[in-house]
Amino acid sequence: MNQVLLNVMEIKVNDPVTFTFFTGYMAMFAASIFFFFERGQVDGKWKTSLLVSGLITAIAAVHYYYMRDYFAATGKTPVALRYIDWTLTVPLMCLEFYLLLKPAGAKASFMWKLIAASVVMLVAGYIGEAFVPLNADGSAGEGATGHSVLWGVISTLGYVYILYSAWFGEAKQLAASSNSTAVQKGIKALAWFVLVGWAIYPIGYMAMPGGWLSGVITNPESVNLFYNIADAVNKIGFGLVVYSIATSESAKS
Numbered sequence: 001m002n003q004v005l006l007n008v009m010e011i012k013v014n015d016p017v018t019f020t021f022f023t024g025y026m027a028m029f030a031a032s033i034f035f036f037f038e039r040g041q042v043d044g045k046w047k048t049s050l051l052v053s054g055l056i057t058a059i060a061a062v063h064y065y066y067m068r069d070y071f072a073a074t075g076k077t078p079v080a081l082r083y084i085d086w087t088l089t090v091p092l093m094c095l096e097f098y099l100l101l102k103p104a105g106a107k108a109s110f111m112w113k114l115i116a117a118s119v120v121m122l123v124a125g126y127i128g129e130a131f132v133p134l135n136a137d138g139s140a141g142e143g144a145t146g147h148s149v150l151w152g153v154i155s156t157l158g159y160v161y162i163l164y165s166a167w168f169g170e171a172k173q174l175a176a177s178s179n180s181t182a183v184q185k186g187i188k189a190l191a192w193f194v195l196v197g198w199a200i201y202p203i204g205y206m207a208m209p210g211g212w213l214s215g216v217i218t219n220p221e222s223v224n225l226f227y228n229i230a231d232a233v234n235k236i237g238f239g240l241v242v243y244s245i246a247t248s249e250s251a252k253s
C-alpha cells in the first residue's frame, strides 16, 4: 500500500509553486488539444498558424510534465528544462507574428530578426540564472547581484527589440499596411501580450537569490510562480488571439 502511495505527490496548501506546475501542465495539455482540433474548422491559410499555436502549448506541456515532477521531487528550480522549453517556444511565437503578417508583405528577414532577438534574450537569461553564484544553502553568493544584473540587462535588450517591433517597428508597420482589420487587431493584442504578459518574466528573474527583488520575495523558489503564471497567460493567450483571427477571417469567406 505504502509503495503505491509513494508515487502520488502530495501538494501542500502553502506550496503555490507545485500547484501552478500541475495546473500549468494540464492547461497547456488541454489548450493543445483545443488548437489541434480547431485547426480543422478554419480556412486553409490559417491552418499553419493554428498548428503552431498547438505546438507551442504542446511543447510546454511536455516540459511542464518533467518540471513539475522535478520540482515535486527535489524542491529545486528546473532552470535547464525551463530554458529548453523557452528556446523552442519563443521562436515559434516569433513565427506566429510572421505567419500573420506574411499576407501584408512580411519577409523571412523580419522573422529571423525577431528570432535572433529572442535568442539573445534567452541565452543571456540562462547564463544569468544557471551560473548565478549561490552558497550551499541556496542563498545568494559573492557577486550574485552584479552577475544577474549584467546578464539581465543584456537579455532585456533582446526583449526590448521585440517589444519595439510590435509597438512601433516593423511588425507595427506591416500590420498597418494589412487590409484585414482582424489581423490589425490581432497584432495589437499580441503587442499587449509582449508588453504586459512578457514583463512578468523579468520580475520573476529579479526575485531569484541575489536579484533586486530578493529582499521582498524571500522564497528562492518563487521565481517559478512568476514563470508558471506568465507561461500559461502568454502561451495560451497568444494561441487564442491567433485562433480568434483565424475564425473571424474564416467566417467571412
Ligand SMILES: *C/C=C(C)/C=C/C=C(C)/C=C/C1=C(C)CCCC1(C)C
Residues within 6 Å of the ligand: 086, 089, 090, 121, 122, 124, 125, 126, 128, 151, 152, 153, 155, 156, 159, 198, 199, 201, 202, 205, 231, 234, 235
Ligand atoms: C513561452 C515563454 C515565453 C513567452 C518566455 C518569455 C521570456 C521572457 C520575455 C524573458 C525575459 C527575460 C528578461 C527580459 C530579463 C531577465 C531574463 C529573462 C530571460 C527572464
